[in-house]
Amino acid sequence: MSRVLLVEDDPAVRRGVQLALRHHRHDVCAAATGEEGLRLLASFRPDVVVLDLMLPGIGGLDVCRRIREQDQVPIIMVTARGDDIDVVVGLEAGADDYVVKPVRARVLEARIRAVLRRISAPPPGTGRPRAEEHGELTIDRSGLVVTLRGAPVALAPSELRLLLTLSASPGQVLSRQQLLEAVWEHGYHGDVRLVDACVKRLRGKLGELSGDPRYIETVRGFGYRFCSR
Amino acid sequence: MARFPPAVGGLRFRLVVAFALVAVVSALTTGALAFREARTSVLQQSQDAVIKQFRDSVDALAPQIPARPDQQRLQSLVTEVARAHQSQGWQVLASYGDLRAGSSGPGPFRLLTADLRQSVRTRPNAVFQRVSVYGRSRLVVGLPVVYDTGQALPSALSGVVLYLIVPQSAEQAYVGAIVAAIEHAALWALAPAVLLALLAARGVLRPVRALRRATRRMAEGDLGVRLAVRGSDELADLSRSFNETAAALERSVTELRRLEAQARRFVADVSHELRTPLAAMSAVTDVLDDELPGLDRETADAVGLVSEETGRLIRLVDDLMEISRFDAGAVRLNLDEIDLAESVRRTLASRGWLDRVDARLPEPGALRAQVDPRRLDVVVANLVGNALRHGEPPVVVRLTVPDGQKEGAWVLIEVADHGRGIPQAALPHIFERFYKADSTRTRSESSGLGLAITAENVRLHGGRLRVENGAGALAAGGAGTDAREAAIRGAVFTVELPLRRQSPARAAGDPAGLAGKPPARCPADAAGERPGRS
Numbered sequence: 001m002s003r004v005l006l007v008e009d010d011p012a013v014r015r016g017v018q019l020a021l022r023h024h025r026h027d028v029c030a031a032a033t034g035e036e037g038l039r040l041l042a043s044f045r046p047d048v049v050v051l052d053l054m055l056p057g058i059g060g061l062d063v064c065r066r067i068r069e070q071d072q073v074p075i076i077m078v079t080a081r082g083d084d085i086d087v088v089v090g091l092e093a094g095a096d097d098y099v100v101k102p103v104r105a106r107v108l109e110a111r112i113r114a115v116l117r118r119i120s121a122p123p124p125g126t127g128r129p130r131a132e133e134h135g136e137l138t139i140d141r142s143g144l145v146v147t148l149r150g151a152p153v154a155l156a157p158s159e160l161r162l163l164l165t166l167s168a169s170p171g172q173v174l175s176r177q178q179l180l181e182a183v184w185e186h187g188y189h190g191d192v193r194l195v196d197a198c199v200k201r202l203r204g205k206l207g208e209l210s211g212d213p214r215y216i217e218t219v220r221g222f223g224y225r226f227c228s229r
Numbered sequence: 230m231a232r233f234p235p236a237v238g239g240l241r242f243r244l245v246v247a248f249a250l251v252a253v254v255s256a257l258t259t260g261a262l263a264f265r266e267a268r269t270s271v272l273q274q275s276q277d278a279v280i281k282q283f284r285d286s287v288d289a290l291a292p293q294i295p296a297r298p299d300q301q302r303l304q305s306l307v308t309e310v311a312r313a314h315q316s317q318g319w320q321v322l323a324s325y326g327d328l329r330a331g332s333s334g335p336g337p338f339r340l341l342t343a344d345l346r347q348s349v350r351t352r353p354n355a356v357f358q359r360v361s362v363y364g365r366s367r368l369v370v371g372l373p374v375v376y377d378t379g380q381a382l383p384s385a386l387s388g389v390v391l392y393l394i395v396p397q398s399a400e401q402a403y404v405g406a407i408v409a410a411i412e413h414a415a416l417w418a419l420a421p422a423v424l425l426a427l428l429a430a431r432g433v434l435r436p437v438r439a440l441r442r443a444t445r446r447m448a449e450g451d452l453g454v455r456l457a458v459r460g461s462d463e464l465a466d467l468s469r470s471f472n473e474t475a476a477a478l479e480r481s482v483t484e485l486r487r488l489e490a491q492a493r494r495f496v497a498d499v500s501h502e503l504r505t506p507l508a509a510m511s512a513v514t515d516v517l518d519d520e521l522p523g524l525d526r527e528t529a530d531a532v533g534l535v536s537e538e539t540g541r542l543i544r545l546v547d548d549l550m551e552i553s554r555f556d557a558g559a560v561r562l563n564l565d566e567i568d569l570a571e572s573v574r575r576t577l578a579s580r581g582w583l584d585r586v587d588a589r590l591p592e593p594g595a596l597r598a599q600v601d602p603r604r605l606d607v608v609v610a611n612l613v614g615n616a617l618r619h620g621e622p623p624v625v626v627r628l629t630v631p632d633g634q635k636e637g638a639w640v641l642i643e644v645a646d647h648g649r650g651i652p653q654a655a656l657p658h659i660f661e662r663f664y665k666a667d668s669t670r671t672r673s674e675s676s677g678l679g680l681a682i683t684a685e686n687v688r689l690h691g692g693r694l695r696v697e698n699g700a701g702a703l704a705a706g707g708a709g710t711d712a713r714e715a716a717i718r719g720a721v722f723t724v725e726l727p728l729r730r731q732s733p734a735r736a737a738g739d740p741a742g743l744a745g746k747p748p749a750r751c752p753a754d755a756a757g758e759r760p761g762r763s
Contacts, residue, residue: 010505016512023516080504102508102543105515176565177602188575189606192565221566221599 002116005046006030007037007063008078009055017050020105026112034063041067048112051095052078053086061086061093068094074115074157078103091197096158097184098194114185118157132167134228137206137215139167148206158183159202162195163226166216170228173219199224240437241430245423252422253415260411268404272359275400276368279317280355283370283393286310291374294389303330303389310391322392337394340369349373349390359397366397436464440471452479497553503546510539541676548678552662555685562601562689564729569596569605569640573628576609586613589627596630598640599729604686611679612644612722620646620719630728639692639725646719650698659696660684692726 004026008014014030021028029044031037034055041049049067053060064075077095079086087098096115099108131140138147144160146153155163161183166174174182176192184194199216208214217225290306298306307321311332321332322341331337340360348356349371356371374389439456446454454475456468514536521529554560570590577583609626616624627643651659658664663677687694698720 010509012509013505013512016509020512020516023519080501102504102511102546104543105512108512175567177567187579188572189579189602191563191603193563221597 001025001027002047002112003027003029003044004112005037005040005044005049007032007034007049007055007060008052009033010052013052017105017108021109021112024105024109034058034060037063038066041071041073046073048074048076048115050076050078050108050112053090054080061089064090064093064095068156072154072156074118076108076111076115087191088193088197091194092200094156094201096156098191110185115157117185118161118183134167134170134215134226139163153205155202155205158194158198159205162198163202166224166226167228170226173222173225175223179223195224241427241434244430244433245426248422248426248429249419252418256415256418257411260414264404264407264411267407271400271403272397275397276357279368279393279395280357280370282314283310283319283372283391284355286313287372287374287391294374294387296387298325298328298389300328300330303328306330307332307391310393318396320394322394323389324392325389340367340394341371341392342369345369345371346390350386353386366401368395368397369393370395433464436468440468443471443475447475447478452482493553493556496549497557500546500549500553503542504550507539507543507546511543514539545676545678548676548682551682552678552685555682555689560685560689562604564599565602566597566599567602567605568593569598569600570628572600572602572605573609573626573642576606577613577626580610580614582613582617585617585622585624587623587625589625591628596628596640598726600690600726601686604689605726608683608686608724609642609644611683612642612724615679616644616646616720616722620648623647638728640728642724642726643721644724645721648719651696651720653698656696656698660694687724687726690726692724694722694724696720696722 001024004021006014006017006021006028008017008030009032011032014032018028018030029040029046031040034057037049037051040046051060051063051067055063058066060077064077067073067075074097075095077090077098078101079090079098080101090098096118097111099111131138131143131145136149138145140146141164146155146160146163162179165179165182176195177188177190179195180186180190180192181188183198184190186194199218203213203216206215208216215226215228217227219225287310290309294306295302303323303325307323307330311319311321319332320337322338323330324338324346329338340362342358342360345356345358348354350373353373353375355373358369358371360367360369370393372391372393374387374391376387436456436459443454443456452475455472458465458468458472517532517536521533524532571593573590574583574588577586577588613624613626623646625643625645627641627645629641629643630638631641655664660680660683662681664680665677684694
């Protein structure tokens with residue numbers, strides 16, 4: 001159904017996850033090391049990468065960064081329970097979502113579907129015929145293309161979906177919990193750090209990390225809002 | 230000592246008083262002894278001199294005295310003697326039988342005591358006496374005139390007696406000066422005594438004070454505190470033994486801490502090691518569950534058991550990892566301002582508890598606060614789950630802000646059931662790890678860590694968690710109280726969270742909530758970071 005690249009060093013876990021994902025009719029390719037995973041990325045062309053952060057050799061974070069350098073494929077990282085720093089660093093390195101070990105197959109499957117939907121399902125506000133212009137930023141909702149000063153911006157699925165969700169109603173504040181539900185399809189009590197990390201990445205790609213954020217504004221205590229200026 | 234203010238009852242005060250007393254007493258004693266000696270010798274000397282002069286004067290004139298002098302002879306005699314010593318203020322008197330003459334009239338005769346007169350009339354010796362009249366001291370000398378027989382026989386009394394009265398003002402002044410000098414000396418001795426006392430007190434008090442500071446710091450938990458030992462006196466001994474005690478205490482506390490850390494690390498390591506095989510197993514339990522319908526009954530039972538128990542094991546390891554992280558202090562709050570009522574409602578809804586729980590929540594948008602949403606979810610889910618498992622329905626969840634409190638107030642989350650409550654003996658231990666209030670139910674869905682984790686999560690928010698039995702807590706609700714609440718006999722868990730807000734509260738009862746109405750202002754925030762986030 002979809003092609004999943006699994007990077008996991010422990011053989012038992014690798015086999016277990018492979019088994020479970022195949023059971024859910026995914027086409028799984030498993031790699032034991034980060035190097036192997038990076039090699040397979042080009043040949044296997046996965047729809048989604050499931051990446052363990054604790055890897056021998058080059059670590060999961062490095063693998064995540066290297067994948068992002070060449071590809072916007074969705075990445076779901078697998079972290080040790082509540083290792084908060086890893087989660088934040090991993091998300092800022094470009095991961096789209098994370099699951100905590102030991103993970104149930106159903107949870108992982110749901111997350112995979114959610115990230116894949118971010119690409120395929122119609123994002124909010126589709127049906128508008130023309131690309132919208134917000135200052136130097138152009139958002140083409142039907143073509144899913146975002147350009148900044150004429151140059152296309154490479155956005156990971158979560159970043160794109162977040163931008164589309166926020167820009168669908170300019171000026172309206174969306175709380176972190178609302179964004180979590182809309183973009184990540186997490187329950188109400190999801191991890192808001194996903195939102196914050198993704199906003200940070202998105203701001204970086206829109207060139208507004210330093211100084212006054214022009215498009216995505218923080219509304220203290222409430223959430224984020226897209227400012228169309 | 231606590232009854233006295235330190236200035237009066239303190240060691241320093243007592244030392245100063247003692248030193249001052251010693252100084253004054255010794256100055257006075259020395260002075261008194263010296264005074265006595267000086268006074269005696271001064272008076273003796275002046276008295277001897279006066280008597281000698283008087284005798285010489287009388288001896289010179291005695292041959293001219295007739296055997297039976299008349300009044301005139303007596304008068305001229307005294308006048309002559311007195312004139313020779315006018316500058317010394319002599320008053321000379323003479324008597325012969327009933328005749329009396331005085332250099333300044335017979336008045337001074339009243340100064341002569343009867344004893345003195347009797348003595349000179351009967352014995353041929355000079356007699357002297359000191360008399361003090363109106364505070365003025367006088368020396369009175371009585372000198373009988375005798376016939377010189379020229380032999381070693383006793384002299385015969387002539388019946389003429391001469392008296393001399395000399396004021397002793399010079400001697401008195403001299404003695405007065407000595408007294409004044411002694412008084413001065415005592416006063417002057419006081420100052421160095423007080424100074425010495427202060428120095429001595431400082432010498433004693435410095436180590437005492439250092440000891441007091443050290444014990445205080447030790448009581449505050451600083452076991453590394455040591456005293457500088459100087460000298461070899463008792464205080465130095467005390468400081469030394471304090472240091473030894475502190476060192477011993479520090480050693481044993483360090484050892485205890487090491488052992489405790491080791492034990493905790495062991496738990497964390499074990500949980501960590503368990504996680505990898507569990508990760509493999511948990512990945513495939515869903516596969517097993519899905520295949521169950523196609524298996525024969527016995528195999529299906531066996532597979533179902535493995536899958537179920539794997540789930541329990543995962544929850545247990547999850548909870549162990551969580552509590553290890555609390556122990557290691559590695560847990561941080563990820564605060565977000567959320568609608569508390571909505572959060573509680575979602576917690577109940579996501580676990581399918583909405584129809585099993587009587588939720589009394591404020592209307593949406595009325596109560597917003599800064600919390601860690603995931604941890605609040607854990608708190609509410611653990612308490613409600615606990616009430617559903619161990620209590621009797623109906624389970625009541627109530628979310629309130631107690632009356633009369635606004636900003637800086639507390640949010641109360643109460644979870645009550647209508648069961649038999651928790652045994653009184655178990656109440657103090659209910660938040661301990663693996664504590665089972667009901668020993669007959671050793672196996673349940675929970676890991677035995679749920680309430681301990683709940684307590685840690687509440688504490689992390691700066692809140693309080695308590696439990697009590699019976700009516701009261703919820704029944705105190707006032708308007709909302711009904712008969713059923715008054716009948717609550719089960720356990721009531723109360724979570725108190727500080728009501729922290731980042732922004733002013735929105736008008737209560739705004740049904741549109743966030744989605745409908747953004748705040749008027751658009752505060753641009755450069756970094757987009759909130760406090761407490763990296």
